[in-house]
Amino acid sequence: MNLHVTSGVYAERSRSIIRELKHLEGPMLPILHALQEEFGFIPDEVKPVIAHELNLSRAEVHGVVTFYHDFRQAPAGRHVLKLCRAEACQAMGGDDLADAARRLLGIDFHQTTLDGAVTLEPVYCLGLCACAPAAMLDEDVHGRVDEHCLGELVAEARR
Structure with missing residues (x-):
């Protein structure tokens, strides 16, 4: 063995x-x-x-x-920010939101900020298609997320 x-x-x-x-x-x-x-x-x-x-x-x-993208090969940050990448969210600005998240956090999907505060992950449908684009910070789901809301979520995670 x-x-x-x-x-x-x-x-x-x-x-x-x-x-x-x-x-x-x-x-x-x-x-x-x-x-x-x-x-x-x-x-x-x-x-x-x-x-x-x-x-x-x-x-x-x-x-x-x-x-499978759900399995992490390294520990996540203290908080996990998931952005919906499904079609409805993409159609409602999800790509721009993902770009903003990458800029704001200085990381890409499947990465964690250097301070260990936030891991950014894609997710394929949070079930809020009518409220797209959607995000989830830890276990809290948010609909109609724009750059301002995203900034607030990131600020909350970094506290």
């Missing part, structure tokens, strides 16, 4: 979570969601643990983690 499979900060807790869920049909996604819920991201050191427990290659596990 590979040393990475048996040791590490996240390995033991990961094994427990994986063993709890590996009986499910198609267990990888539920396992990845549970690991992200536990750690806030999918640590590299758990990929070999998942591969070993599910009898998969590390490449298969890595492929799933990197394919």
Whole structure:
């Protein structure tokens, strides 16, 4: 057995979570969601643990983690700002809002500000199509977001 499979900060807790869920049909996604819920991201050191427990290659596990945008490969900032990238929000100025967010924060999607305050993530529909463009700061959803509202959300996150 590979040393990475048996040791590490996240390995033991990961094994427990994986063993709890590996009986499910198609267990990888539920396992990845549970690991992200536990750690806030999918640590590299758990990929070999998942591969070993599910009898998969590390490449298969890595492929799933990197394919789905919901899985983080690094810890998020203290706050997560999600901007809707779906068609309704794009049609109502979502692209300009995304550009403004990137400028305001000095980062791109899937990145965290240097002070660790905000992680910027795209999301594909927040269910507020009639109130587009939409954003979500942590668990609070906001509709009809413009640059002024975006500035207030960022200021709130940086406090």
